[in-house]
Amino acid sequence: MKHLIDPMDLSVEEIDGILDLAKKIIASPKDYAHKCQGKKLATLFYEPSTRTRLSFEAAMWELGGSVLGFSSADASSAAKGESVADTVRTVSCYADIIAMRHPKEGAAKVASLYSKIPVINAGDGGHQHPTQTLTDLLTIRSLKGRLGTMTLGLCGDLKFGRTVHSLIRALMRYENVEFYLISPQELKVPEYIREAMRQKNIVFHEVERLETVIGELDILYMTRVQRERFFNEEDYIRLRDSYILDMEKMALAKKDMIVMHPLPRVNEISVEVDKDPRAKYFDQVLYGKYVRMALMMTMLEV
Amino acid sequence: MNVDSLEQGIVIDHIQAGKSMEIYKIMQLGKLDCSVAIIKNAKSKKSGKKDIIKIEHTTDVDFDVLGFIDPNITVNIIRDGKIAEKKHMHMPQQVVNVVQCKNPRCITSVEQELPHVFKLVDGDKYRCIYCEEEYRPGKSKKGRHF
Structure with a gap:
């Protein structure tokens, strides 16, 4: 039995297998409508989530399985002080697979050590969120037709954004991916990520302004920059507009560039951009459901 | 306890200067009933300065913990006033x-x-x-x- 705690738990071949299966499901969902009949997904969500929990639940329903679980720690025995280990031991008796979100880093790893059934990390604090990475990879492969030979721009908070770190690490394993890392000085990617890129001779550029490089990109991956992350007000005022994607900046981009965002979006992408055919963040949400269907089928070996 | 020589016990040698108290705390040497001597900033041919810990009577220490703290440490096991064994640490x-x-x-x-x-x-x-x-x-x- 295998768990999915870190996106790097999966080899390139395993990722390709999951993405291939997702592609087949997209092409013919009816063929998969009963694949998980009789199977139960337990969604153990210790903190609120819109997309991830509903995406897991929709994925299991569409595979013909059923769902049980809780959507906040208050609604479970965690409120009485029950440990993650005891909770998963109990849930292992009721369900066939677990998707777990927890505010503390490493909680999913603890669950995997005590669970009798496969555990999927649906986010553990600021640590890992592997199904978001799979979602991003499926979106890129579906819309660009490949996972290598591309120029990817990551914009916004590159220091604290777990989705950004995971996506960089995952894409580093493919050929000819060039990165533009667009962020204020305070929010640059951590040194260990830069070091890993240097070791693999990955071409990357660190810049402060989106408008200066947007024309180079095949994919623009946006994240939110929070005001409180800046050390001084002056830098915030100088740079804040650079991290808001609007139609003026979109006019500088390639005709076939795609815009992605892990969502929720606050104000970093103007709503006017939603109408642009290059805006793909809501398609990304749909790919997230399909990739979770493929992942659960793979882990349940059905 | 004579810090120059031991009849029975161990000498934790080549500790990076300044790290002996960390070892003392992590290994909870303060709880031992026997004599423990810490020598700080002793002269070292290799690195100029080093720390040394001498523990009398006991030879029962967790070598994994020492290797974890500093793999360059060496441990001399003393019996009858002589070095009976010299152990080199590795990172567990x-x-x-x-x-x-x-x-x-x-x-x-x-x-x-x-x-x-x-x-x-x-x-x-x-x-x-x-x-x-x-x-x-x-x-x-x-x-x-x-």
Whole structure:
């Protein structure tokens, strides 16, 4: 039995297998409508989530399985002080697979050590969120037709954004991916990520302004920059507009560039951009459901 | 206790200067009933300065813990006033409940009964197996727990 705690738990071949299966499901969902009949997904969500929990639940329903679980720690025995280990031991008796979100880093790893059934990390604090990475990879492969030979721009908070770190690490394993890392000085990617890129001779550029490089990109991956992350007000005022994607900046981009965002979006992408055919963040949400269907089928070996 | 010579016991030698107190705390040498001597900033041919710890009577120490703290340490086992054995340390693959994860966002910060496990990664550093926070000497919240 295998768990999915870190996106790097999966080899390139395993990722390709999951993405291939997702592609087949997209092409013919009816063929998969009963694949998980009789199977139960337990969604153990210790903190609120819109997309991830509903995406897991929709994925299991569409595979013909059923769902049980809780959507906040208050609604479970965690409120009485029950440990993650005891909770998963109990849930292992009721369900066939677990998707777990927890505010503390490493909680999913603890669950995997005590669970009798496969555990999927649906986010553990600021640590890992592997199904978001799979979602991003499926979106890129579906819309660009490949996972290598591309120029990817990551914009916004590159220091604290777990989705950004995971996506960089995952894409580093493919050929000819060039990165533009667009962020204020305070929010640059951590040194260990830069070091890993240097070791693999990955071409990357660190810049402060989106408008200066947007024309180079095949994919623009946006994240939110929070005001409180800046050390001084002056830098915030100088740079804040650079991290808001609007139609003026979109006019500088390639005709076939795609815009992605892990969502929720606050104000970093103007709503006017939603109408642009290059805006793909809501398609990304749909790919997230399909990739979770493929992942659960793979882990349940059905 | 004569710090120059031991009849029975161990000499933990070639400790990086300044690290002896960390070893003293992590190995909870303060709880031992026997004599323990700490020599700080002794002259060293190799590195100029070093620390030394001498423990009388006992030879029962956890070599994995010493290797975890500093793999350059050597341990001399003394019997009848002579060096009976010289041990070189190595970095253990993992240590359990030797140090605690200091990451306040780690699951171990709220679930007290979990063992604190650090695994050797990339050949030279230790990371918490849960949150992957790197262990940095001197920054651990608490000492050893059994």
